[in-house]
Amino acid sequence: MWTTGTVIERIEWNDKLFSLRIEADVEPFIAGQFIKLSQIRDEKRIARAYSLVNPPGKPYIEVLAVAVEDGQLSPDLQALKVGEQIEVSTKAAGFMTLEEIPTGAIQGPHLWFLATGTAVGPFISMMETDEPWQRFEKVVLVYGVRLIEDLAYLPQIKALQQKYPQQFIFIPSVTREHYSEGLSCRIPDGLQSGLIEQTAGIALSADNSQVLICGNPEMIVDAQSTLTEKGLVKSLRRAPGQITVEKYW
Template sequence: MWVKGEIIQRVDWNDKLFSLKIKAPIAPYIAGQFIKLSQLKEDKRVARAYSIVNAPGDDFIEVLAVAVEDGQLSPQLQSLSIGDTIDVSPKASGFMTLDEIPQGELQGKHLWLLSTGTAVGPFISMLLTPEPWERFEKVVLVYGVRLAVDLAYINIIQQLQQQYPEQFCFVPIVTRESYDGALNCRIPQAIDSGLLQKQLQLDINPQDSQVMICGNPGMIADAQNTLEELGLTKNLRRAPGQITVEKYW
């Protein structure tokens, strides 16, 4: 089942990276969840999952996507203009939400959000809600990209820095060029070397830290291994831990 969505705004961050705001009658969702976008292509339905970037309660949904040259859907999405329509799943899904993070004594004081590329989307949604700021003393967003032009939503991130100057820490990571204020290595290496923790003057340990990781499978696997070497464990409902992950493909 699908509902009809209308493109009401778009932003092109670079020649491949873009955001779409879509007016669609979907059910209420939780920050961090995803919806599916779909089109009929030669009588065959093509559908792909995209995380919702905006906070729950808005009268639209926003997605961040990158056009892949041989992709089955993303080039068509990139060609959409205001007023065009796209099929949308009527209900969001996914467990990459703050609801899945242990509460009380098991929660810890610091929330680390580790992302690469378009996987920053669900974290932006979370950061636009009151929950992380009410639950954690420090909230850290680590955002890894290849090139500086791949950094999206910097305007929102800067607004959050102004709104929560003592609570919010932002670390951009740009791996293929030098960029002012950014680390120049992969996220797992930044943790393993201690460079990330040193820059923030924050330790990552099982007592204080909850770490959510969203991005490409290689980054997730390496970051999880590095965190496990620091004593953190994967967060499961039957066995609460400190690491929550979602692969982006």
């Protein structure tokens, strides 16, 4: 089902990367889930999924998007002004949530988030809730982008560093220009070489880690392969493991 949402705020991260806060009557959701935005064009509904960046309980929903020149919906989203409307699915979906992470001995003390580009959104949503900080001793966000200007939500991330200075480890990686505050490698390469673990100051293993991966398909495949070599396995409801994946397109 669909409802009409109204844009109440825009955040411009760069000339193509932006966030929309939308006032819409949607059902309660779980941090990490996604909704769909849509428009009717030529009597056909064009819909795309966007992860919710805001935590549950806010009086709005927030999505992070990048405008793709030949995209069917994203250019229209980028053109939306405050006060204009967009169709929103009333119910969120998705299983990349902390509820799906195994509990007990298999959980381990460390939670790793591996994200590229706009896929950092669902991890921001999770980190803005109490659950990861109550369940895990360490929370690591590895955030890979091409350019420094692509690092969205840095103010929120830095606020989390101040709020959880002993728990939260933030590792940005910018691949196409020098960034003095982070790495300059692809996430799978950093995992393979051990650089990411070295930077975090903690080991990543099947005994102590849960890893959530969200981003471009190539990164997901390569990162999961490297983690498998380290002995981690994909987590399923019938067979709990250490790796949870959501393909972003």
